[in-house]
Amino acid sequence: MKPLRKDISPGTAVRIVQKQDQRSGKLTEGIVADMLTKSPSHPHGIKVRLETGEVGRVQSII
Template identity: 65%
Template sequence: MAPPRSQIVPGVTVDVVQKQDQPSGRLTRGVVAQLLTRSPTHPHGIKVRLTSGVVGRVQAVIRPDREQEA
């Protein structure tokens, strides 16, 4: 289950799936710049724009102590 909007704030590191990567499930890691979904939850993940300009749906929020593991 994708994290709710309440766990996603600008500046947090997340893994997102881009629209073109949905069939493969390939994830892109980045820092949230803007939240694009207004609802508190979404079955496919909250849509965000990363600082790199990538738009995708959040699959996981990365805690700072876990960034080195990936």
């Protein structure tokens, strides 16, 4: 089960999958800067922007 929006906030350490990495499943670790998904949940994961500027969908919370 993917983490819900209520479980993620700016400053949370997460693993995301970026758009270009969806086929390979490569995960990127980082700290959430902005929440981009407005709904409470999303089947592919909540979309966030990391402090590094990378955008992707949260697969797990570290």
